[in-house]
Structure formats: structure tokens, C-alpha cells
Amino acid sequence: MRSGELTDQTVVITGGAGFIGSHLATALDSASGVRILDDLTTGQRENIPDEAILFEGDLRDEDTLVQATDEIDIIFHEAALVSVQQSIETPLTSHEINVDGTLSLLEVARKQDARIVLASSAAIYGHPIHVPITEVHSKNPTSPYGLDKLTIDHYARLYHDLYDLETIALRYFNVYGPGQVAGDYSGVISVFIDQALSGEDITVHGDGDQTRDFVFIDDVVQANRKAATTDAVGEVYNIGTGESITIRELAELIQDITDTNSDIVHTEARTGDIDHSEADISKAKEHLDYEPSVSIREGLEQTIEWYRIHKE
Ligand code: NAD
Numbered sequence: 522m523r524s525g526e527l528t529d530q531t532v533v534i535t536g537g538a539g540f541i542g543s544h545l546a547t548a549l550d551s552a553s554g555v556r557i558l559d560d561l562t563t564g565q566r567e568n569i570p571d572e573a574i575l576f577e578g579d580l581r582d583e584d585t586l587v588q589a590t591d592e593i594d595i596i597f598h599e600a601a602l603v604s605v606q607q608s609i610e611t612p613l614t615s616h617e618i619n620v621d622g623t624l625s626l627l628e629v630a631r632k633q634d635a636r637i638v639l640a641s642s643a644a645i646y647g648h649p650i651h652v653p654i655t656e657v658h659s660k661n662p663t664s665p666y667g668l669d670k671l672t673i674d675h676y677a678r679l680y681h682d683l684y685d686l687e688t689i690a691l692r693y694f695n696v697y698g699p700g701q702v703a704g705d706y707s708g709v710i711s712v713f714i715d716q717a718l719s720g721e722d723i724t725v726h727g728d729g730d731q732t733r734d735f736v737f738i739d740d741v742v743q744a745n746r747k748a749a750t751t752d753a754v755g756e757v758y759n760i761g762t763g764e765s766i767t768i769r770e771l772a773e774l775i776q777d778i779t780d781t782n783s784d785i786v787h788t789e790a791r792t793g794d795i796d797h798s799e800a801d802i803s804k805a806k807e808h809l810d811y812e813p814s815v816s817i818r819e820g821l822e823q824t825i826e827w828y829r830i831h832k833e
Contacts, residue, residue: 527549527749530554530749531554532555532556533555533557533589533590533595533596533597534546534555534556534557534558534573534597534599535557537558537564537573538557538559538565538566538568538569538575539559541599541693541696541738541741542557542564542597543564543570544698545597545599545742545745548742549746555572555573556575556593557574557575558589558590559575559600560577560580560600561577563603580600586625586629590629592633593629593633593635594636595638595749596626596636597749598626598637600622601640602615605644605664605666608666608669609664609665609666612665615665615666616669620669620673623639623673624676627677627680627686627688631684635687637680637688637689638688638689639674640693641691641693642666642670642693643694643734643761644662644663644667645660645662645674646661646662647660647661647662648661648663649795649797652797652799653801654759654799654800654801655759656757656758656801663793674690677755677757678690678755681754682755687755688755689748689753691741691745691757691760692758692760692800693741694733694734694735694736694759694761694800695798696737696741697738697820697824698737698739698824709768710735710771710824714779715828715832716783718781718828720781722783722784723772723776723781723783723784724787725768725769725772725786725787726768726787726788726789726790726794727787727791727794728769728787728790729768729769730768730796731767731795732767733766733768733771733798733799734761734762734763734764734799735766736760736762737762737820739815740760740762740813741760743814744760744809747811748809751810753809756804756808758804758805758808758809759800759801759802759804759805760800760802760811761799762800762813763802763803763813764817772785773785774818775821775825778821778825779825
């Protein structure tokens with residue numbers, strides 16, 4: 522087993538200029554030699570910590586990949602075409618980036634006997650049949666993005682079983698925190714905060730009884746760090762908080778923390794919205810020693826503080 526810290530390791534973070542990857546890059550000890558492979562499609566140069574080295578380019582470009590991954594010990598794979606909507610419009614591109622790109626990385630890891638920690642997603646479950654969702658819950662992704670993630674999640678396990686590679690797939694639920702731009706996952710938080718800070722009505726689609734498991738970025742970083750050192754490899758883990766709140770409660774919390782005069786109003790329900798989502802995180806707790814540490818209120822306070830500074 523590797524030591525608990527990553528100080529002696531050479532680390533590559535794909536997608537390290539993005540929301541999750543840049544928080545991870547900042548959290549890792551600079552002595553571990555963090556490299557970032559990112560084409561800056563959705564990521565931003567200013568997200569990258571000073572000590573990290575950027576290899577700017579597409580994951581699918583062999584030269585970039587070879588340069589960025591020369592003599593590495595650990596790969597954190599965060600890069601992806603992350604937009605569900607875009608994956609529906611361009612499934613082939615989605616597959617090329619999300620599946621073929623990941624397969625190339627797995628091959629790199631195989632050649633170098635490097636550990637690889639992959640970002641999978643709760644999107645693989647589709648509309649849950651029951652909550653909380655365990656890792657063995659049925660998988661019925663409703664988008665090419667979700668299917669791509671399910672495919673790489675399987676590949677991770679297969680590379681462990683076939684080649685004894687140290688792979689781990691982390692199935693993130695709805696990650697949120699400072700630095701996140703509105704997107705498919707926690708867009709609702711960004712939208713509500715924007716509305717609350719500008720004094721507009723906070724718009725809840727439908728009755729607001731839909732539930733989500735929002736997990737703060739620091740806890741996702743914690744899960745990645747623990748995945749980098751665990752013995753329990755060749756496994757998949759749900760990464761959420763194990764608790765969920767309704768969208769209505771979320772709106773009320775944001776209303777309260779921002780101390781806004783905004784009202785909460787209800788608009789038409791969105792078709793295809795998942796009703797309920799909540800991770801069962803017992804497996805990550807048991808094998809990764811993962812323990813979510815940031816409550817939704819604390820996490821929102823930090824996120825709102827960031828928005829006040831950066832978006833006003
Ligand atoms: P993000 O868009 O902020 O980060 C993705 C990064 O990948 C960006 O910096 C982008 O420039 C880079 N990238 C995209 N295509 C690339 C390519 N072909 N080559 C090189 N770099 C490329 O998204 P995020 O929220 O930080 O998501 C990180 C990972 O976590 C993704 O794999 C995403 O699918 C997964 N995920 C995120 C959430 C969430 O709630 N944010 C939930 C589940 C899974």
C-alpha cells in the first residue's frame with residue numbers, strides 16, 4: 522500500500538483546470554509534482570495553482586498524453602465532456618472524449634503500472650428505483666453521458682481484473698462549491714444563489730419536492746485522496762453525503778443565508794427530471810474511510826461567500 526500522503530508521488534490530474542480537478546490540484550501537496558492535462562474547453566487557466574504544471578491539450582491527442590503522463594504514479598481522471606445536453610446532441614463526440622479518452626488513459630496506466638482514480642457519476646443509475654442508491658442498484662442511464670460513465674466505470678473494474686491495475690471509480694452525486702459554474706449537476710445552486718443575490722424571485726421547477734444529495738467539493742477531494750492510497754482497489758464507490766434535501770428546502774436555505782428579499786416561486790415542472798436521489802455511502806465509509814464533513818448549510822455559506830466576492 523502506498524503511504525497515506527502523496528508527497529513522493531508524481532500525479533497527473535486530467536481536467537485539472539475545471540471545478541473538481543482544480544480543487545484537487547490545490548489540495549495535493551505541491552511536493553508531489555502535480556501535472557495537469559486540460560484543453561481548457563470548460564476549465565480555466567486561473568483555476569490552476571501556481572505550483573502545478575499545465576500540459577494544455579486534448580486528452581485524445583497522443584503527444585499531449587505521452588508528455589503529460591511520462592513516469593507518473595497516479596492519475597486522477599476528471600476530464601470529460603460533462604454536459605448531459607451536449608452529449609445528447611453529439612453522442613459520438615461524447616463517446617470519443619469520455620470513453621475513448623479514458624481507455625487511452627487506462628492504457629497509459631497499464632504500461633506504467635500507475636494507479637488511476639476515475640470520475641464516474643450518479644448519472645449511471647438513471648431514474649432510481651429506490652433511495653438510498655447502493656452501488657449495486659440497477660443502471661439505466663438516460664443520456665449518452667450517463668452511458669459513457671457506466672462504460673468507463675466497467676472498464677476500470679475490468680482493467681483491475683484482467684491486468685491487476687489499481688483502478689478505482691468514484692461515482693459522484695451532485696458536487697457543489699466555490700468556483701463552480703452553472704452546469705448540469707449543481708446548476709440549481711448557482712441559479713438560486715444568483716437569483717437571491719440579485720433580489721430576483723427564486724424559481725423552483727414543479728412542487729420542489731424533488732430530492733438531491735449535494736456533496737461539498739472538499740468531501741469529494743477527501744474521497745479522491747483516500748482513493749489514491751487505499752488497498753481496496755478494483756472497486757466503485759458512491760460519493761455523496763448519504764443525505765438529501767428537497768429543492769424547496771434548498772431554496773429556503775439559500776434565501777435564509779443570503780438574507781435576501783427574493784420570494785420563492787414555482788414554475789412548470791421539467792420533463793425528465795429525476796424525482797429522488799440519495800447516495801448510500803456505506804461502502805466508501807467502510808473501505809475508503811470516507812466521512813463527509815461539511816453540512817449543506819456550511820457548504821452553501823462558503824459557496825455564497827465565493828459568489829459574493831467573484832460574481833458581484
Ligand atoms: P468541469 O467542466 O469543471 O471540468 C472538466 C475539465 O475537463 C475542464 O477543465 C475541461 O476543460 C477539461 N476537458 C474537457 N474535455 C477535455 C479533453 N478532451 N481533453 C482535456 N481536457 C478536457 O467539470 P467538473 O464538474 O469539475 O467535473 C469533473 C469530473 O467529474 C467530470 O468527469 C464529470 O463528469 C464528473 N462529475 C462531476 C459531477 C459534478 O457534480 N460536478 C458529478 C458527477 C460526475
